[in-house]
Amino acid sequence: MKELILSLNFLFLFLTLSALLFSYLYLKGVHKTHLDFGIRLPEKIKNLLMANVLLSLAGLLVISIFLIKG
Amino acid sequence: MKIFLKHALDSVNVEKFLNLPEEKLILSLRKHWFTVVPPISITVILGLFFMSISFALFLRFSLFSFPVFISSFLVLLVLSLLAISKIIIDWYYHFYIVSTRRILEITCTPLFSYNACDVLLDQVRITEIDANINNIFNGMINMGDIKMIFDRPSHEEQFIFSEIENPKEIESYLCNALGSLMHDTPVWFPKRKTTDFLNVTEDIFPKPIVNFGR
Numbered sequence: 001m002k003e004l005i006l007s008l009n010f011l012f013l014f015l016t017l018s019a020l021l022f023s024y025l026y027l028k029g030v031h032k033t034h035l036d037f038g039i040r041l042p043e044k045i046k047n048l049l050m051a052n053v054l055l056s057l058a059g060l061l062v063i064s065i066f067l068i069k070g
Numbered sequence: 071m072k073i074f075l076k077h078a079l080d081s082v083n084v085e086k087f088l089n090l091p092e093e094k095l096i097l098s099l100r101k102h103w104f105t106v107v108p109p110i111s112i113t114v115i116l117g118l119f120f121m122s123i124s125f126a127l128f129l130r131f132s133l134f135s136f137p138v139f140i141s142s143f144l145v146l147l148v149l150s151l152l153a154i155s156k157i158i159i160d161w162y163y164h165f166y167i168v169s170t171r172r173i174l175e176i177t178c179t180p181l182f183s184y185n186a187c188d189v190l191l192d193q194v195r196i197t198e199i200d201a202n203i204n205n206i207f208n209g210m211i212n213m214g215d216i217k218m219i220f221d222r223p224s225h226e227e228q229f230i231f232s233e234i235e236n237p238k239e240i241e242s243y244l245c246n247a248l249g250s251l252m253h254d255t256p257v258w259f260p261k262r263k264t265t266d267f268l269n270v271t272e273d274i275f276p277k278p279i280v281n282f283g284r
Contacts, residue, residue, distance in 0.1 A: 008138050012145045015149070016144065019152055023148075026152075028181075030180045037176075038085065038086040039163070045158055045159060048151070048154075049159075058144070059144035062141070063141045063144070
């Protein structure tokens with residue numbers, strides 16, 4: 001059963017890593033769109049994107065700690 | 071939600087799109103803010119559903135450890151938030167611009183795609199501007215479509231502003247604003263005189279062979 005938990009944690013780690021990468025690239029894409037169009041995103045939506053990146057980082061950290069401990 | 075999901079764009083924001091000579095902005099707008107509510111609701115419901123499954127597994131089976139529960143919760147939270155921000159940003163970068171020279175629809179999903187549909191007003195003649203509110207719910211939230219019908223040399227074409235706020239007011243505003251612009255535009259097909267012949271016979275035979283009694 002320990003293997004199952006370990007593989008689940010690895011799956012979650014992979015998913016969080018993908019989410020982090022996507023959030024970062026998406027943030028860059030939005031910034032590029034802003035430069036191209038000159039249409040500014042409202043601060044609240046920008047904060048939501050930043051929160052995504054930070055939450056993904058936090059998730060990555062927590063899952064890594066669980067993996068190292070386990 | 072309506073506070074930061076503004077359906078109208080500021081004129082400063084659309085300056086980059088008004089680059090034709092003597093081009094002035096008539097109208098710039100996004101879709102109704104309510105269009106983002108169904109996909110966000112589905113995302114939230116799906117996120118909560120999977121979180122509750124994870125919680126139920128955690129309560130039911132002792133082998134489903136606490137770290138796995140926390141990890142799954144974090145992953146679901148991150149993915150749901152990511153999907154919600156993508157839905158909002160896709161809505162934010164989908165807008166319509168009507169100027170004195172053209173009608174423009176921009177659909178941009180950052181990192182994925184970019185579509186621009188541009189109609190030059192000196193190349194077409196707008197024959198109809200219609201406002202449609204299709205059902206009771208759309209009537210309650212004042213959401214509907216505006217159809218612009220163009221008369222082109224070869225065929226009829228439609229340009230639809232779909233799911234926008236205040237369609238009736240915008241339709242009358244556009245009628246007033248574009249009416250004066252269209253007044254000077256030439257009509258593609260002049261009215262047929264009784265002495266004219268059918269186009270087909272005219273194309274094939276330089277001289278008429280049948281007059282069809284006219």
